[in-house]
Amino acid sequence: MGIFEFIGIVVFLYYLINIILWVVLDSDIELWLKERWGKPIDTLRGKVVWLTGASSGIGKQLAIELAKHHVRLCISARSGDRLQAVKEECLKQSKLLRPNDILVLKMDMLDISQHQRYFDTVVNHFGGLDILVNNAGRSQRASFEEIDLSVDRELFELDVFSIVNLTRIYVRHCKSRGHVAVTSSSVGLISVPNSASYTAAKHAIHGYFETLKLDHPTMDVTLFCPGPTHTEFLQHAFTGIHGQNYNQSVQATDRRMTAERCAVLMAIALANRCQINFVGPFPVPGLMYISCYYPNLRKIILMILGKSGLQKIRDTTAPAN
């Protein structure tokens, strides 16, 4: 076999293996490798992690997953009752954590003027903060032209500015050390129909956090991008009208990742201090790879799928807006 034939076969096998992995995996290849051969979640044992948006969905499951590995937690959101229930579940799942190891912090992320006070509460309680996980956020369903500018502003206030403000407080505190994470979304990397403000907000988050990593190379910055996940998010999603909630339930039959699985993958990303990961059921990982690395192929696939095909991948059975 000549050298060129050999190189040709290696390149062919490389792409073949990649394409097979895009189809069978529920995450990007890096995260799959870390799950098998990377640092286990247990390396986070004893660390202090602050999870915003921990009263339901991905944040709640991540709290439970981390508690199983005896991570000390601050769990925050607006609903104190639900946080208390999450705390009890966490204590049940962990044999080592004591009530004082899980701080319930009732907090509205939009209350920006109080962020420093909340931050001080956490740091005084634990004597430090190892990882800040910005998870609180709301999605959106509305056609581009229907969105009132007040909704763009309201959504950015929660999904971007509240996160940026809390993160700045953390960065000032830990002086270029430390670890900050954010639950972004697959829509932070590729655009989807029917969610212009949300897509733009998640893109903005990538801009902020990628620049943070450049400004402070010694800080760990994790951008975690889930695809469709089973949570309550469609109920609370913004629409195009100020003050209105989308109020749809995710159906049990929808093709979505479970919040539990999403939380396990996110915990692995945190333990391995990964920079950017995406997760989701088929065909999300493949679409993400194609969108990020093969823009011409992306154009062809988007033409074939069309707007309705993309919406179906995202919401399966939820009525299109």
Ligand SMILES: NC(=O)c1ccc[n+]([C@@H]2O[C@H](COP(=O)([O-])OP(=O)(O)OC[C@H]3O[C@@H](n4cnc5c(N)ncnc54)[C@H](OP(=O)(O)O)[C@@H]3O)[C@@H](O)[C@H]2O)c1
């Ligand atoms: N589900 C998906 O398909 C999906 C996909 C990609 C990315 N994500 C992202 O994942 C994150 C979590 O969403 P989820 O799907 O788990 O939805 P969820 O179940 O609705 O959880 C959202 C969390 O954010 C909190 N929250 C909302 N507004 C808040 C505020 N003003 N102040 C403080 N906390 C607030 C909620 O708690 P309270 O209501 O008690 O305040 C809740 O704990 C979001 O950033 C979302 O963009 C979700």
